[in-house]
Amino acid sequence: MTVLPDAASTGAPPRAPAAPLPARRPKGLIRKAATYVLLTAAALLVLVPFIWMISSSLKRNNEVFTVPIQWIPTEFRWSNFVDIWDRIPMMLYLRNSAFLAITITFLQVLTGSFAAYGFSKVHFPGRDALFLAYIGTIAVPWQAYMVPQYIMMQEAGLTNTFWSIILLQAFGAFGVFLMRQYYMSIPDELVEAARIDGLSEYGIYRRIMLPLSKPALASLALLTFVNTWNDYMGPFIYLTSNELWTVQLGLRSFIGQYDAEYAMIMTGAVISVLPIVLIFLLGQRYFIRGIATTGLKG
């Protein structure tokens, strides 16, 4: 499983190996070792917060802040991971987060890829102007129009329901943009050939485009899922009843109530991150590729 293509696979001819000079061998080895030392130091620096989070979640509350720091707990308190379910309705929060993330992802992928086909393979007047309107809204910070959105939701009586979050996040421009980027790379001749063979546009979308764009669909699904799962502001603004809360809100309020229960807070943090880590490790390739796609320019 490769994460990113290496420079060598981008069509550059393989370099002829230089004649090995005996004097350069040890130098090469030292360089390699130095590289690994540098990399490990950088990785440690990046991962320290995670290491600290996991180690704290396995301690007693009074063992979290010590001088000097204990990176490895004296005894592992796995019971933290059992106790937290009694302290806050964690299962409920996880269920709510999962429900929102799955629903929004499904709608975003479905409508986004469908619209992207219209924007990339069907020619009609006004199409590109419409697409510019889509792109334009990506550049407008969401914070600039959250108040009108809130007023609308209030008028419609949808605040404090899942509907508000689903409707606001399922039809974003990002999904259309990402899928269109991908569809543009599929040759028009393929679509033309299918038209001549008498396939309808919907048939072309379903039988040719969808199967060909599996990687892009996976990218979009993963990015949307993670963004929705981690979203804080949406639920924070719209969901007031405890039984609708997501993991993010539940964890935040737990910190507010028991701000000295450091170990428990870290346990909650670990649980809130775990599902995302699993999903990320499974679909890492698509994740990275999706992000790289958004940055490509012809």
Added chain:
Amino acid sequence: MSEVKTPPDSARPDPAPASSGAAGRPARRRPPRSPERRRQIRRNTLVGWSFILPNFVGFAVFTLVPVTAAFALAFMEWNSFSSPQWVGLANFQRMIGDENFRVALFNTLFYAGGHIPLTLVAALALAIVLNRKIRGVKFFRTAAFFPYITSLVAVAVVWNMLFNPTLGPVNQFLEFLGVTNPPGWTASTDWAMPAVIITSVWRDMGYYMVLYLAGLQTIPEEYYEAARVDGANAWQRFWHVTLPGLRPVTFFVVVMLTIQSFKILDLIVVMTDGGPGRSTLVLAQLIYREGIREGRFGYSSAIALVLFFIVLTVTVVQFRINERGKNR
């Protein structure tokens, strides 16, 4: 993935769709509109719209309408208990005298001024270091990307503890290095914003690293070869081959970072909630407080409009600079 175009120029007429298998032959002039051709266009329009419609309905109602409304609301007086009234520029006059607005504007600029360059440098450095074929490089790339996918609340709470002024690992480390009076971080008005910036750089650098890695793949190996033949050392190769080659990516990254920095909200809400005092109050938070918490819809929309224009201006300037750099 090769040919990916930026939003196409809408002024260009679309090539006539090949209705009779005339694919590949560029139409030199617009063919006369025969009835058959008109029917074709109408059919295409219907089909095209039918694809776009499901997404567009949601997008129009929940994004386009609010965006347009925000522009209009900025010139109105409207509170949750009164009906909207047109007041022209009154909201903007009030803003000039509003100390909260001035503080929030300064803090937003402070945040952007730290977050944009630091994230850019960190992401570029990571990409350069991780763009080599050595065993285990995949693990390191994954590690660098991890912070970006971690839930925000977890990030905020962990860093808040790391930054704990007396017992936090950060200050313990600084004392170990011999710093006698380490900063109070999130408990101090001077150091709270730097603490937020450090956290956000750590969180975002992996994302932009991915973009830079993709950019590094596009620089042909021959360029490096040629530079080596010319006797350029590693630093000169970076300066004369890598950086110019990454120009388009850097431009994209800077634009994205700018948009992202100016609308910072969630991390601040969870980490410091604008405090201590008003030391981390930013524009997006002021919009939220005025509009959603206090119900002053008109005034908060005016602040939103200012925020939008700042982002727009900075982005346009960046486009200009980029164009000039390209023609050099």
